[in-house]
Amino acid sequence: MRHSLPLAPQFYVTAPQPCPYLAGRMERKLFTALQGDQAEKLNDSLSKQGFRRSQNVLYRPSCSDCSACLSARINVAEFAPSKSQRRTISRNAHLKRHAASPWATEDQYSLFRRYLDHRHADGGMADMDVFxxxxxxxxxxxxxRVVEYADEAGKLTAVCLTDVLDDGLSMVYSFFEPDLPKQSLGSWMILDHVNIARETKLPYVYLGYWVPGSPKMGYKATFSGLEVYRHGRWQKMKGLEEYAEDTHPLSTDPIAEQVANISLPDSRG
Known part of the structure; x- marks a missing residue:
């Protein structure tokens, strides 16, 4: 199925498949190619409308009977670490950050494989090879950018693939040493990206999707200043009970209406 706008990128819909977050549900994605001279502008614009990047594709959940997946971002100006997060910062103070151009290394892949084998052995990326x-x-x-974190001995401990948007940092994918659970490295990378955003005067850190009721995504709700993209606008995150209606079949607009409501960057700029 294909839907398009005049003089605009073409939008497609994936076939339904089992949802990895909510049992008994099916997921479907709306997506478009990310290419050409307007790629950065398109990524900036659609990221503000709940889309995420995966290589040369921008996608957003568009399930037929559920709209529970909500794009989430931290408003840096309103973020303050909790006691637990301050402890996480202290535990990882020895880690050194290094940001570089997106280039894959053997050390990254070794860490990635350990992470997947320990944390997501049955996930969709479990069979990903080095290529x-x-x-x-x-x-x-x-x-x-590839943001790497290494310990005092120089051992690679955590990695995040990060996009630099015009209004923030988007954490595309992160992985870390699975044998160090007490260091809370996943949360630590988010906390450090808040610091990077402050250093570079960017107002937001985009975290991907938060799914109310999914244990896999619960950690995102622990960050203050969290906003979610819902009903066509960003709003402060509320209590779980506020999102119960999003799992109802009538909560989802028709695909054609969703596409028609997407704002695209001015191609003349």
Whole structure:
């Protein structure tokens, strides 16, 4: 199925498949190619409308009977670490950050494999080989960085593929040493990206999707200043009970209406 707007990118819909977050549900994605001279502008614009990047594709959940997946971002000006997060910052103070162009290395892939085998052995990326990993890291038509964290001995401990948007940092994919659970490295990378955003005067850190009721996504709700993209606008995150209606079949607009409501960047700029 294809839907398009005049003089605009073409939008497609994936076939339904089992949802990885909510049992008994089916997921479907609306997506478009990210290419050409307007790639950065398109990524900036659609990221503000709940889309995420995967290599040369921008996508957004568009399920037929559910709209529970909500794009989430931290408003940096309103973020303050909790006691637990301050402890996480202290525990990882020894880690050194290094940001570089998106280039895959053997050390990254070794860490990635350990992470997947320990945390997501039955996930959709479990069979990703080194060439597919390199494509995930390197195939980007926009301004992206690989942010690496190493310990005092120089051992690679955590990695995040990060896009630089015009209004923030988008954490595309992160992975870390699975044998260090007490260091809360996933949360630590988010906390450090808040610091990077402050250093570079960018107002937001985009975290991907938050799914109310999904244990896999619960950690995102622990960050203050969190906003979610819902009903066509960004709003402060509320209590779980506020999102119960989003799992109802009538909560989803028809695909054609969703596409018609997408704002695209001015191609004349």
């Amino acid at each position: 597919e990993f390199a494509a995930m890291i390197e195939e980007t038509p926009i301004r992206s």
